[in-house]
Amino acid sequence: MTMKVMLFGMLAEKAGTASVEVSASSVADLRAVLRKHIAGLDAMSYAIAVDRRIVKDDRALKGSEEIAVLPPFAGG
Numbered sequence: 001m002t003m004k005v006m007l008f009g010m011l012a013e014k015a016g017t018a019s020v021e022v023s024a025s026s027v028a029d030l031r032a033v034l035r036k037h038i039a040g041l042d043a044m045s046y047a048i049a050v051d052r053r054i055v056k057d058d059r060a061l062k063g064s065e066e067i068a069v070l071p072p073f074a075g076g
Helices: 009-015 027-037
Strands: 002-007 019-023 047-050 067-070
Touching: 002 009, 009 067, 019 027, 027 047
Parallel strands: 002 067
Antiparallel strands: 002 019, 047 067
């Protein structure tokens, strides 16, 4: 299933776009696919949110969710 994945901050800058269309059945699959699409992503720290909640890699994906890849956050 193809899904739209929104990219934010330095991740969007690195990819040269604010979103990508990919296919993945789980968050772990999504990470692997994104590493192929975005050079240097494997060396970066980031979180994946599904329907506005940070999720773990074992989360299954249906394709209808809102998916965002978020850079590290700094508090202040």
